[in-house]
Amino acid sequence: MDRLFRVIEDATDEMVDFTAELLKIPTVNPPGDAYVACAEAIGRRLAACDFTVDYPVAEGRPEHTATHPRMNVVGLRRGRTMRPLVHLNGHFDVVPAGDGWTVDPFGGVVRDGKIYGRGSCDMKAGITAAVYAAEAIRRAGIPLAGSIEVSGTVDEESGGFAGMAWLAQQGRVSADRTDAVIITEPTDTDRVYVGHRGVYWFEVTTSGRIAHGSMPFLGVNAIAHMGVILDRMRRELLPALAARTTAVPVQPPLARHATLNINGIAGGQPVDGIQTPCVADRCRAVFDRRFLAEEGFAATRAEIVALLEEAAQTVPELAYELRDLMVVHPVKTPDGASVVSALDGAARTVLGRPLVVAASPGTYDHKHVDRIAGVPNCVAYGPGILALAHQPDEYCAIDDLVQSTKVLALAVLGLTGSG
Ligand SMILES: [Zn+2]
Numbered sequence: 124m125d126r127l128f129r130v131i132e133d134a135t136d137e138m139v140d141f142t143a144e145l146l147k148i149p150t151v152n153p154p155g156d157a158y159v160a161c162a163e164a165i166g167r168r169l170a171a172c173d174f175t176v177d178y179p180v181a182e183g184r185p186e187h188t189a190t191h192p193r194m195n196v197v198g199l200r201r202g203r204t205m206r207p208l209v210h211l212n213g214h215f216d217v218v219p220a221g222d223g224w225t226v227d228p229f230g231g232v233v234r235d236g237k238i239y240g241r242g243s244c245d246m247k248a249g250i251t252a253a254v255y256a257a258e259a260i261r262r263a264g265i266p267l268a269g270s271i272e273v274s275g276t277v278d279e280e281s282g283g284f285a286g287m288a289w290l291a292q293q294g295r296v297s298a299d300r301t302d303a304v305i306i307t308e309p310t311d312t313d314r315v316y317v318g319h320r321g322v323y324w325f326e327v328t329t330s331g332r333i334a335h336g337s338m339p340f341l342g343v344n345a346i347a348h349m350g351v352i353l354d355r356m357r358r359e360l361l362p363a364l365a366a367r368t369t370a371v372p373v374q375p376p377l378a379r380h381a382t383l384n385i386n387g388i389a390g391g392q393p394v395d396g397i398q399t400p401c402v403a404d405r406c407r408a409v410f411d412r413r414f415l416a417e418e419g420f421a422a423t424r425a426e427i428v429a430l431l432e433e434a435a436q437t438v439p440e441l442a443y444e445l446r447d448l449m450v451v452h453p454v455k456t457p458d459g460a461s462v463v464s465a466l467d468g469a470a471r472t473v474l475g476r477p478l479v480v481a482a483s484p485g486t487y488d489h490k491h492v493d494r495i496a497g498v499p500n501c502v503a504y505g506p507g508i509l510a511l512a513h514q515p516d517e518y519c520a521i522d523d524l525v526q527s528t529k530v531l532a533l534a535v536l537g538l539t540g541s542g
Pocket residue numbers: 214245246279308487
């Protein structure tokens with residue numbers, strides 16, 4: 124164990140450099156830029172670490188195009204036997220940088236013990252931790268009984284359908300061959316995520332009637348009617364959601380409540396175009412409702428339908444259409460799963476304390492591992508502070524990276540067995 128930890132500490136600079144190398148590849152999703160370059164960078168490192176590498180491409184998926192190919196990477200290092208097989212996964216797509224950065228989001232800046240960049244904690248440092256957890260076992264000269272796989276996948280930020288879902292559909296991650304999956308998403312070093320809340324994305328369109336803007340009383344304004352709906356949500360729905368609390372240990376604690384976010388809204392004329400005096404006859408908004416296991420999807424949707432119906436019945440000429448965009452049911456790792464106890468034992472050794480078992484506020488690729496691959500023995504554990512994900516000046520502390528890599532290495536050893 125000391126040898127294993129020393130090997131990881133000695134590899135710190137290498138790990139920082141590799142993370143910075145990945146951060147300089149702007150794998151922004153949408154649209155899914157530079158995936159091939161990033162998959163190949165991960166693949167080269169895996170090959171150098173004695174993995175057999177291949178690049179599963181999501182052929183046939185609509186988002187896999189000539190300009191934005193959906194290329195994943197998987198490395199396999201066989202131990203004495205194929206099973207047990209532990210699969211470490213990280214997504215290498217990142218959300219757009221957004222405003223408010225004080226460093227170059229794609230510069231791979233390392234400063235004051237932190238690696239900065241879009242995707243540093245979510246989750247390119249996690250990919251580094253996965254690669255080097257496996258590599259440390261090799262460098263320490265510990266023969267493995269079972270086998271290790273490390274994958275870098277695409278599109279997690281947009282649902283993971285060409286990424287982990289694709290690997291699961293192709294049987295690359297499946298109950299037939301895979302015994303445990305650890306997704307190295309940022310979990311604040313001392314937490315393990317055993318699932319997540321449900322997701323219901325929906326679009327509401329209000330339609331009115333166009334008329335001259337100088338005589339708005341002759342038309343029906345779709346934006347004003349969307350305003351009515353938003354106002355009802357604010358006054359009635361949001362307080363009701365905030366009052367609901369799940370028994371599932373979601374972290375951070377505010378995410379134990381049901382939530383609703385307005386992702387986007389568009390109505391009437393484009394505001395930066397030439398304006399003509401018209402009553403807006405159409406308005407669309409997209410909503411992100413996170414529901415609790417206790418609420419369930421059917422009741423969640425019914426509540427939205429009831430709110431819209433009430434608005435339509437109270438406001439003359441309010442017409443709306445509701446369209447479901449995405450539904451993800453909550454997932455939960457079974458109690459007593461070996462992957463949880465392996466990580467917990469490793470954390471006690473490395474960090475000197477047990478892991479906090481938590482559920483994630485947001486969904487991640489766990490759902491595909493559970494539902495499509497049929498591998499319930501799956502969790503998220505990795506370096507970085509979850510609250511920094513998708514924020515400006517996102518970073519991962521180097522110390523977090525080193526500690527998490529130790530925990531992962533020890534847990535992998537526990538799951539695959541040595542000798
Ligand atoms: Zn992530």
